Amino acid sequence: MEVLRSQKRTVSNEVVSIPLYLTAPSMEVRLEEFELFAIDRLRVLQGVSDGLARGKNPKEMDDLVDRLWKEHMRHSDVLEMMNKDIISHFVLRLVYCRSDELKKWFLSNETALFRHRFRIKSFEVQRTIAAEFGLSNKVATGAEVESLKEKLGQVIRSMGEKSPNVETIYFKVPFEEVPDLVSGRRVFIQKGYAFVAGSQASLGFHFISKHNFSSVNSSVSLKWTTTIREREKDRLTPIVEALSTSYLGPDYSQSSEYADISLKDIDQVSKSSFPLCMRHLFEKLREDHHLKHGGRMQLGLFLKGVGLKLDDALAFWRAEFTKKVGGERFDKEYAYAIRHNYGKEGKRTDYTPYACQKIISSAPGVGDHHGCPYRHFRICYPSSNTANLIFLLDKQQLLATANILSIRYSFSL
Amino acid sequence: MLAGKHFPYTDIHKWLSYGNDGKHPGCDEFYFGRREFSFTLENDAYLRYRSFKNASAMENDIKEKSPYKIDIGAVYSVDPDKRHAYAQSGTNVFAPVERELVFDIDISDYDDVRYCCSGADVCSKCWPLMTVAIKVIDTSLREDFGFKHILWVFSGRRGVHCWVCDAKARSLTNEQRSAVAEYFRVYKGNENNARKVALMGFSLHPFLARSYVDFLKDFFEGELQATQSIFSSKEKYEKILDMISDEDIQSELREKWENSAKPSLSEEATSLKRWEQLKNTLQSKKQKAPALRMCVEEIVFTFTYPRIDLEVSKQMNHLLKAPFCVHPKTGRVCVPIDPNNCDEFDPLAVPTLSQLIEEINSGGVRMEVDDGDDLDKTLLGKSIKFFRSSFLEPLLKSCKEDIESSYKTKIEKSKDSFSW
Ligand SMILES: [Zn+2]
Numbered sequence: 001m002e003v004l005r006s007q008k009r010t011v012s013n014e015v016v017s018i019p020l021y022l023t024a025p026s027m028e029v030r031l032e033e034f035e036l037f038a039i040d041r042l043r044v045l046q047g048v049s050d051g052l053a054r055g056k057n058p059k060e061m062d063d064l065v066d067r068l069w070k071e072h073m074r075h076s077d078v079l080e081m082m083n084k085d086i087i088s089h090f091v092l093r094l095v096y097c098r099s100d101e102l103k104k105w106f107l108s109n110e111t112a113l114f115r116h117r118f119r120i121k122s123f124e125v126q127r128t129i130a131a132e133f134g135l136s137n138k139v140a141t142g143a144e145v146e147s148l149k150e151k152l153g154q155v156i157r158s159m160g161e162k163s164p165n166v167e168t169i170y171f172k173v174p175f176e177e178v179p180d181l182v183s184g185r186r187v188f189i190q191k192g193y194a195f196v197a198g199s200q201a202s203l204g205f206h207f208i209s210k211h212n213f214s215s216v217n218s219s220v221s222l223k224w225t226t227t228i229r230e231r232e233k234d235r236l237t238p239i240v241e242a243l244s245t246s247y248l249g250p251d252y253s254q255s256s257e258y259a260d261i262s263l264k265d266i267d268q269v270s271k272s273s274f275p276l277c278m279r280h281l282f283e284k285l286r287e288d289h290h291l292k293h294g295g296r297m298q299l300g301l302f303l304k305g306v307g308l309k310l311d312d313a314l315a316f317w318r319a320e321f322t323k324k325v326g327g328e329r330f331d332k333e334y335a336y337a338i339r340h341n342y343g344k345e346g347k348r349t350d351y352t353p354y355a356c357q358k359i360i361s362s363a364p365g366v367g368d369h370h371g372c373p374y375r376h377f378r379i380c381y382p383s384s385n386t387a388n389l390i391f392l393l394d395k396q397q398l399l400a401t402a403n404i405l406s407i408r409y410s411f412s413l
Numbered sequence: 414m415l416a417g418k419h420f421p422y423t424d425i426h427k428w429l430s431y432g433n434d435g436k437h438p439g440c441d442e443f444y445f446g447r448r449e450f451s452f453t454l455e456n457d458a459y460l461r462y463r464s465f466k467n468a469s470a471m472e473n474d475i476k477e478k479s480p481y482k483i484d485i486g487a488v489y490s491v492d493p494d495k496r497h498a499y500a501q502s503g504t505n506v507f508a509p510v511e512r513e514l515v516f517d518i519d520i521s522d523y524d525d526v527r528y529c530c531s532g533a534d535v536c537s538k539c540w541p542l543m544t545v546a547i548k549v550i551d552t553s554l555r556e557d558f559g560f561k562h563i564l565w566v567f568s569g570r571r572g573v574h575c576w577v578c579d580a581k582a583r584s585l586t587n588e589q590r591s592a593v594a595e596y597f598r599v600y601k602g603n604e605n606n607a608r609k610v611a612l613m614g615f616s617l618h619p620f621l622a623r624s625y626v627d628f629l630k631d632f633f634e635g636e637l638q639a640t641q642s643i644f645s646s647k648e649k650y651e652k653i654l655d656m657i658s659d660e661d662i663q664s665e666l667r668e669k670w671e672n673s674a675k676p677s678l679s680e681e682a683t684s685l686k687r688w689e690q691l692k693n694t695l696q697s698k699k700q701k702a703p704a705l706r707m708c709v710e711e712i713v714f715t716f717t718y719p720r721i722d723l724e725v726s727k728q729m730n731h732l733l734k735a736p737f738c739v740h741p742k743t744g745r746v747c748v749p750i751d752p753n754n755c756d757e758f759d760p761l762a763v764p765t766l767s768q769l770i771e772e773i774n775s776g777g778v779r780m781e782v783d784d785g786d787d788l789d790k791t792l793l794g795k796s797i798k799f800f801r802s803s804f805l806e807p808l809l810k811s812c813k814e815d816i817e818s819s820y821k822t823k824i825e826k827s828k829d830s831f832s833w
Contacts, residue, residue: 157616175558176585179592185618189596192559192581 017129018117019086033084034091040072041088045109052112053356053372057161058119058199065116105357119199123168126198130169140172140195148188152195155188169198261307263316276373277359278302284369289324294362294370296334298354300341305353310342419746419769420475420483420737421797426468428805429485431580432812439820447510449486449493451732452478461486462493481741484732487512488583509729514560514582514590517725517733518546519572526716528641528649533571533742535760538640543573544755545632546719549624550575550597551752557620558582558593562808564800565750567763569740573750574733578808580815587729594726596620599718609656610714612707625710629717634688637716644687645680647671653691656712658704662694736800737793739766748796751803764792 047068051061073088075081089110096106118126130139145152149166156164175194181187187194261269270282281299285291291299296317303313317338321330336345343350356372364371426445427434433444450471451461460478465471475483487509491499496507520527520535520543527539535543547565554560554577562578585593599610599621617625637643644650650670654663670687678686695708725731738747744765750758772792 151619154616154619154622158614158618158621160614162615176581176589176592179589183592183595185596185620188619189557190559191556 017125017132018114018121019082019089020132021086021089033087037084037088038091038095040084041092043072044068045092045106045113048109048112048116049105049357052109053360058116059165061112061116062120065113066120069117115199119167126169130171130198135171138171138173140170144172145170145195148190148195151188151190152197155186156197159186167197167199171196171198261303263308263312266303266308266316277371280373281369285320289320289322292368292370294364294368296337297341298359298362298370300338301351301353304341304351310339310344313338313342418773419793420472421800422468422472422475424797424800424805425735425737426471427809428578431578431583432809432816437813437816437820439816439823443492444488446492447488447490449489449730449732450735451484451486452480453482453484454478454480462496464492464494481739483735483738485735486732487730511583512729512731514577514585514593515726515731515733516550516575516577517568517572517722518543518550518575518719519568519722521571522720522722525652526641526643528643535571537759537761540758540760541632541636541640541756542717544758545628545717546721547573547575547750547752547755548628549719550721552623552627553597553620556623557596562804562811563752564736564804565752565755566736566747567745567750567758567760568734569738569745569747570743574736574747576733576736580812587727590729591727594721594723597719597721598723599714600720610711610718612711612714615706617707617710621714624718625713629713633713633717634685638684638688639681642680642684643716644670644684644691650687653712656715657691657695657708659698659702662698662705666691666694737796746793746796748793749800749804751799768792 044065047064048061051064056064073081073084075084092106096102118129121129127136127139130136145166145168152166152170153164156166172193172195175182175187175189175192178187178194178196181196181200182189182194186200187196189195270279274282278299281291281295284295285299300313300317303316308316314335317334318327318330321334325333339345341351359370360372360375362371364376429448430445433440433442435442446464446466448464449461450463450465451459452463452475453459460480463474465474486493488511489496490506490508490510493507499507520530520539521532523539523542524531527542529536529538551563551565554563554575560577560579560582564576564578566574566576568574599612612621616622642649644653647670651667654667657663657666666687669690673683691712692709695705699705725733734747736747736749739745740747744767745760745763746766746769748763769792
């Protein structure tokens, strides 16, 4: 069993391998560890998710993952750390297998976490991990990598990294095994073989998503709903259900230590403190006196989140929309939705702002201004909007001045 | 209809059998019979899913139906001709299982970068665009993907077809075919700027870099300038200025060019001079505007990079015209092109059907192309000889080796199981 396997290791933290998470540990776990371990891992995953949403480059992500791991997961005893790693992974699997959206979030951030933990390991450790995945015979020899160094570097630069470090480990696989990397020209191909960088995650991705995650996951999920949930009604169930809805940042819904945003300084604050996507929406609204539905939702809930009161929100939207559609039509067609967002209509749900994950995965169409600038401006409209993004960033002075508000708009699950 | 007479039935049958000729105990004798052919008849009737047991069945059917176009499709799980019978029995699903990886490039997709012809017309000035496309793709298929058995064919009028016949290529899934096709894509964007090349990043991918250095750059500055003089008039150079995403540079160059009509210079020389000016200007501004980093390369790629109809390559069951057909409009035979000597290929010198008829009538040359020694005497002889020696023979040799080795493995395995 996997947990036992690690007992032999007495080496320092830095050399520790990454477990394969192939089988759930059959070991006794203390209830408080069950929860604490999971929360620590969740903090790491949220940090990863946040870093990705902020468009950090691979090198910065390496550093971030290293820091997050040391902060939340490190333990002086190697065995303890390995166990914590494995237990927390499986607890979160249990927690996040309960809906497709949660599953997707967990999967993508676990994959990223794996990728960057892998990247910062030494060649020897990477080799060991590859061997554990049964991929030893696919590791390109050091001499081969050395002789292709220039080409491999070219590939990395072609993907937008300015001064790449060619990674230590490359897998040499038949090109047809990595169609997604071939189609994006994200690998160097020679005589039928693709050279896949260790971090290009066929490895990490393979292991979590393809091989076992989805299958184990569905059985875990089934087991949870059919048996454990009832049996553990008083013990585990509350923890699991709380974990999947938990929000680890500061709780803003109650917060009063920051002044709420008011109408008179909203323009000023938008310039100095809004995240890029919100600032873009805000400016488009001021410019066009209109936003399509996706934009109204994204910006509206954000404004609510940073403390704009309902009355002020109505006044704010009305002032703009009146210029375009007239006051009467605004009252008839748009005001309801704003009150709805504030929980004053319909189901009376108190809606929270969209998380970056949701914004990133939205699909803005023609005439839409919502979505994530780091993602949508670049990918959907390659020629014109890269310039647009650069322009926006320039104006924003690159988030360096980001102060309280944009920090406040951190993650909710 | 004479098309039926010169079609090299035996060679086509040998090719599409891939060594499964019934002689080796390890071969699949029904392999050829599961291949789809489709005919277009003179009345435009379209017959799909025809399949043949052997070369003579194919010959008889073609001679009887006299199709003016013959397409080759995929190899299916069951004999396409009998697919309905199988469907009723419900035992076998009718689905494509093997197919050459194919590419289709048409000169009519280059209308915005050639000024001599348009549409389906082609002349010696614009054909080199096809030649450079062959070089770029052929090199990548061999060097990058490691394929060896590649057949290039003149499509009879306005372009070329490519058949990649290695066993690995034939068994690619649709997803893998798409991946290869997308590897070749450099055009971004929507319908409106479907020809716009957007090169991102800080470097070209090694494949693009090699294509640029080995083929495209020289072709752009040499042959293309000589034949198309792409900067010689305002109408022409405005298109190129459009590709520079910096208005200051645009107007700086425009100003230079508008007032520089020197009648002493030839069109080509004017064009070349302006290209040098553009390169120098961009070079000096590169540092300031990162968007201009790849601008020179983008222009070269836009004008010269192969414009493949990628959809054709992505699906196993896409049909493609058989080699050695006669193009119904031009009358020209779809002859193979030697990628190593593709510069010498002249589409206007390809034999036509009427020349073949004349040849038969006048000299009484026998069109039995299988009649080995007479080959060189016919107009098609050179093409058929090339098809056999450079493509078919090496292909069949490696097919037989594959069949032999997989047969051996099978025998070994069954021996093992006996000893249990
Ligand atoms: Zn022409």
